[in-house]
Amino acid sequence: MKNKPSKIPRLSLDHVTKEYAKDVYEPSADTYLLVDAIESDAMTGRLNKCFTKSDSKTSNAFHIVEIGCGSGVVITSVYHILQQYVFPTFEKPNYFVSEFIVTDINAKALGWSQLTCVQTTLLESLELDQRIDLLIFNPPYVATELSELERAHNERQLAAAWAGGPNGTFWIDILLPCVSTLLSKDGAFYLVTIASNNPYHILQVMKTQFHLFGTITFFFFFPFQLAKQKIEKFLILNMSVQKRNFVIANGKRKGERKKGYPTPF
Numbered sequence: 001m002k003n004k005p006s007k008i009p010r011l012s013l014d015h016v017t018k019e020y021a022k023d024v025y026e027p028s029a030d031t032y033l034l035v036d037a038i039e040s041d042a043m044t045g046r047l048n049k050c051f052t053k054s055d056s057k058t059s060n061a062f063h064i065v066e067i068g069c070g071s072g073v074v075i076t077s078v079y080h081i082l083q084q085y086v087f088p089t090f091e092k093p094n095y096f097v098s099e100f101i102v103t104d105i106n107a108k109a110l111g112w113s114q115l116t117c118v119q120t121t122l123l124e125s126l127e128l129d130q131r132i133d134l135l136i137f138n139p140p141y142v143a144t145e146l147s148e149l150e151r152a153h154n155e156r157q158l159a160a161a162w163a164g165g166p167n168g169t170f171w172i173d174i175l176l177p178c179v180s181t182l183l184s185k186d187g188a189f190y191l192v193t194i195a196s197n198n199p200y201h202i203l204q205v206m207k208t209q210f211h212l213f214g215t216i217t218f219f220f221f222f223p224f225q226l227a228k229q230k231i232e233k234f235l236i237l238n239m240s241v242q243k244r245n246f247v248i249a250n251g252k253r254k255g256e257r258k259k260g261y262p263t264p265f
Contacts, residue, residue, distance in 0.1 A: 025161035069102035
């Protein structure tokens with residue numbers, strides 16, 4: 001069965017200056033596949049459960065957060081997707097407000113996005129535990145030497161947008177233990193991976209260790225080059241909280257994170 005045609009237009013980047021374009025990861029195949037996956041779930045109603053009014057919510061605000069916003073195309077497209085498919089289904093559409101937050105280690109990327117921006121590593125310094133309704137991460141997933149990742153990160157190089165360390169999962173591995181604590185009761189997490197990241201293992205770890213249930217959406221397309229590597233297949237993982245009854249281990253909830261994030265370097 002074919003998907004319904006998108007009602008969300010591709011965003012124009014004509015306004016972007018060369019000053020930004022040379023320092024910010026430009027939208028590519030993975031960018032638009034991620035947008036398509038989120039829109040597909042919105043069109044079928046699957047995304048609606050993330051934005052259900054609940055007496056357990058601590059505020060009337062929905063929180064949509066993208067880690068590593070780059071050009072800002074994903075978060076901006078998600079705004080239009082929610083306005084088109086999700087929010088109009090509410091009995092009282094204006095009951096809730098939505099806060100769109102992006103983080104990036106690259107200050108110029110934040111300038112490009114021009115939203116509520118925080119320059120940080122992952123979500124460090126944000127106090128959003130159990131408040132994120134939609135978490136989005138298109139991580140640096142290309143396998144590189146750890147020294148290359150460290151150099152790109154410390155020197156704020158453009159390569160930090162794709163250098164993922166051994167197996168391409170360095171940043172994924174740091175974030176995963178925190179996801180179940182960050183998501184709201186009905187929240188969802190979208191993660192872009194490639195085949196070499198071993199996404200099936202990621203899903204298994206999330207389920208057995210962190211109580212997140214996930215599925216994989218496959219996208220096949222013509223190969224393209226990124227950092228001299230040929231990427232043939234993207235797999236977008238969609239994960240949600242399996243249960244809030246965390247197993248108590250060593251006096252802490254299993255899956256609970258310590259204050260702050262590990263310092264990677």
